[in-house]
Amino acid sequence: MGKKQEPHRLPSGVGFLLAQLGTHAAATFASSIEDLELTPPQAGLLWMLARKPGRSQRELADDLGMPPSRFVPFADKLEERGLIERRRNPDDRRLHALHLTEQGSEVLGKLGAAARRSEDVLCRALADDEREQLAALLGRIASDQGLSPGVHPGYKSVRT
């Protein structure tokens, strides 16, 4: 990049910027849905159920990167609030198919609006066409790296 080789260049590159901005984006989004009393993983589950209803808890837990034992109380809270419901699968009574309730759909709508607002703030330094460019570049990296669209596996594997 530069003319001379610096002795120690490190966080000047794309990798560091992505990690830094990713954290910032997550924090911004989290605070934008605080009013709805939802956390990002909860928002993620609602979103996943809207895209594909009726999946088993195990599948969903895997996608969210959490063990089943943690998923149970996690889903409990949303069920108590009436945003999702468990339905026994008659064909295989071991499975609990998860569905969005009507109230859950309403909340999802507000969630989307909050996400768009928070994204607009995040990207306010860019013109519309630059924002599209950015989305395209990021999308290509995500696809190349094998990341599933709409699935955020969380910070499970990042050591501290």
Add this chain to the structure above:
Amino acid sequence: MGKKQEPHRLPSGVGFLLAQLGTHAAATFASSIEDLELTPPQAGLLWMLARKPGRSQRELADDLGMPPSRFVPFADKLEERGLIERRRNPDDRRLHALHLTEQGSEVLGKLGAAARRSEDVLCRALADDEREQLAALLGRIASDQGLSPGVHPGYKSVRT
């Protein structure tokens, strides 16, 4: 963006991609420095000390987004391994100025190499000029959002 308004669009945008890719970039980097037996926050501290030696523990802890009580054992480990050293400030003997040792500098070199390798993998889907475009766009967002270059405050404020 699209012609019709979808009923629920959410993680199609830049915000979600940034969060998703940021996590992925952090995980990739973390695994690339596993051989050096370093975690990302440890790498961050070494990097910060190279950029500006002799800062107090409190300052550094603030930049890393951790309370002083957690910083102490965190720095202890690196000191035991001979990568950093504490030096009493003679003017104000309360302060412990942190410095990189010679061995710490060597490790930092390997660290930089690992970071570059991991970044090359991350960006392999992009041509060189696209990669520069991306860095420029991300850099502008980071600067607009008030993020300090080279400082990664961690995931402290992200609720789960």
Add this chain to the structure above:
DNA sequence: TATTGTTATACTCTATAACTATA
């Protein structure tokens, strides 16, 4: 016997707050 969902438990991680030494 294998799998889903659940519960129990032991362990790790963390922040809060006391404590010391210096100022």
Add this chain to the structure above:
DNA sequence: TATAGTTATAGAGTATAACAATA
């Protein structure tokens, strides 16, 4: 009195593994 660094401790969060129901 106030601040840097340190230590102690209590609480939250987590994974592991046992368990019950169903296949």
